[in-house]
């Protein structure tokens with residue numbers, strides 16, 4: 618069986634992606650860092666709809682945890698492989714650079730960029746031998762245009778976009794595609810502190826996006842129909858200029 622692993626699948630966009638991939642018939646591995654209750658809710662929502670999923674907790678910033686979780690799963694599933702990877706886990710710690718602490722910088726880079734590296738490096742081995750794979754990285758509008766107050770986050774997402782383009786060139790010949798999705802403002806815990814009324818004036822569609830709308834794009838990129846799309850960054854932002 619071909620499985621899909623979604624990092625940060627417990628909440629927000631990651632949860633919606635888990636539900637979408639499960640509805641497409643893929644058994645889903647729901648990764649999370651600490652919020653087990655939310656991850657179990659994602660699992661419940663999938664199984665209620667007849668899908669199949671299991672929890673796979675690990676901290677994407679800790680290389681040994683990533684390797685150990687995936688190796689444990691692989692030993693229990695010798696005939697299965699993880700053919701879809703959605704690198705979605707992310708955090709933000711916004712502040713002006715003049716006030717930014719080392720930890721604000723390092724934790725945001727670690728989660729988005731090192732998390733991508735540790736998880737993807739481990740999983741491409743299996744995809745290369747199967748000559749099949751889909752890797753979808755959750756970037757951001759901030760990684761394309763830069764955002765004041767988010768130098769750490771913008772740097773992490775811009776670097777993720779660079780890595781997406783480079784890796785796509787490395788492994789395209791093995792039928793593995795690597796793409797990035799760049800959402801604008803999406804209604805999740807991450808944007809809870811934002812006043813939608815202030816921001817929506819700037820958004821031509823006039824509202825924040827829904828996690829399910831991002832998940833629909835990820836589902837397409839994970840599908841056979843997207844076999845000829847690789848190394849791309851696809852914006853989903855309600856028309857915000859990038």
Ligand code: NDP
Nearest residue numbers: 625627628629630649650651652676677706707803805807
């Ligand atoms: P949420 O804050 O709602 O969810 C974050 C998810 O990431 C949670 O599942 C969390 O797990 C997980 N996570 C965080 N750190 C780690 C870690 N070290 N290891 C494993 N999992 C981790 O975020 P969103 O759903 O809003 O965002 C998802 C992605 O989309 C992020 O990469 C974000 O940068 C990106 N994005 C979001 C936008 C938005 O407007 N919401 C816009 C553009 C991009 P747990 O539940 O255990 O804490």
